[in-house]
Amino acid sequence: MTPSFADIQAAAVRIAPYAVRTPLVESPVLNALTGGRVFLKLEILQRTGSFKFRGACNRLAMIPQSARDKGVVAFSSGNHAQGVAAAAQLFGMPAVIVMPSDAPRPKIEGTRAFGATIVEYDRVRDDREAIAARLCAERGAVLVRPYDDAGIIAGQGTAGLEMAEDAARFGVVLDEVLTPCSGGGLVSGVALGLKGAGVSAQVHSVEPENFDGMKRSLEAGARVQAPGGKLSIADALMAPIPGVIVFELAKGLLAPGFAVSDAELERAVAFAADKLKLLVEPGGTAALAALLTGKLEAKGKIIALVLSGGNADFSAIADIIARATLR
């Protein structure tokens, strides 16, 4: 069942004691560059370093008190992992997280630091959903899906609700909103949150090339798998197809999606560090990359984009910047 705007409002109340009320901030640098007015939603400043804490916190808060002792299980390349682990720690619940063994070290270490047990798997050889299902059965634990769950989508949607509130406070009417997209929990939640709050902006998903399942699905009018293949530099955005619940919601809410290349993501990482003074992980810059490459016509428009996560090593970002500068 798809979530409603009331579910987002309820999520906002549930997560308020724990989540950061992240800012929406105008960027004179991007205004000058694009000829529009550009606002940034800084989810890199969210607890655990990405928006994923919103959904995880809301979903865990919905687990009845009687079921909390048995804990939760999740599978994730890193940001959902940290969101679930941190929420579980706050609620005093055990958490087991199934993570690919090639996930960025800071994501694995960050997850462990929140007290979760990590089970590593091989991204190519193993079936993470099967591993997670077995762990849930063994423990009687609740599986916390990364996106295809109404409670998760409603949690991510609180970011859209906040963007609507802040835009109103600044006296601006948003024309276009861009968010990074993997399985689609964030973009669909944000679109629902904005619409429910009365903002009629066009909301666009931005995905890595070859992992642009949402873009393709929106074009086809039905869920379509992207080709996948070679891993993207955006380790957080590699779901090849949107979730079922996600797409049911997204198909009525989203404007056409965009896809960006690894080189475009790298240039966006460098731009964020050099010009915006923000350390954003590759996947977290997808919306910025779509703007910088002119995929969205920005001139004269009021635009908001989500910088969705910052969980990359400083040294990894330094390497990306070195490559982007040479190119």
Add this chain to the structure above:
Amino acid sequence: MTPSFADIQAAAVRIAPYAVRTPLVESPVLNALTGGRVFLKLEILQRTGSFKFRGACNRLAMIPQSARDKGVVAFSSGNHAQGVAAAAQLFGMPAVIVMPSDAPRPKIEGTRAFGATIVEYDRVRDDREAIAARLCAERGAVLVRPYDDAGIIAGQGTAGLEMAEDAARFGVVLDEVLTPCSGGGLVSGVALGLKGAGVSAQVHSVEPENFDGMKRSLEAGARVQAPGGKLSIADALMAPIPGVIVFELAKGLLAPGFAVSDAELERAVAFAADKLKLLVEPGGTAALAALLTGKLEAKGKIIALVLSGGNADFSAIADIIARATLR
């Protein structure tokens, strides 16, 4: 003459069309580390990359239309330079900026990019005030001082007014506020803005060791020169003595000041990048350094600190982080 709270309110109206309404954002990482609640005022996101645009924009907006053609002159190691140059460009005024030849390249280039004429001087050999006075006399231009001017202080004070507004919006009562300090325009303006808005927090200056003129002056009850000497890594914070107007205001408003070493500043730069995902120049981290080193007892307190500027090269920050990590 010292500025009043009404001057800050007037400045807020003057700069609103141009300045970024920068966010105040809570940091779960710093909460966990300190046992307090810590909010960050992100002046690294201000137009020109530091709070200095506030004062410059307000001061230039106060110049009568009839005097604008002859333009402005300023001396600065970089952040005030960019603030004045950007404000002059917005108001269509010529600007000449007297800058030390060893100022960080991005600050010199940034200033030039805003259309200003740069006059370089030798920090040791030349008298920058004399050079600026001569330029003003030749051109009939207005000298825009970096801190010892009621219009500048009132402009910087808008940051304090915004912090008071945001704290009220979040329903928190600030106990302690920390800001980096050089000549004292920011810390005294912020203290006045907070007090005028009804916030009774203790406001502390944080300076580099040996450039802690404000700390020493507050202790002595009169303006005292710090020893200076070896240049600090905080190129933006090397005024050895607070301004006359600044200190007249500050002595009745500020709690005791703090001083931090270069090593403490470097660790704060690394912490900001690694844990907060923010690129802050060394001087911009002074308040954070005072918190991280426990100079301010934070446990159980609600604290706001200003991250005052981010105008350092990414490579310079990478070098600092490499050093801080080795130490």
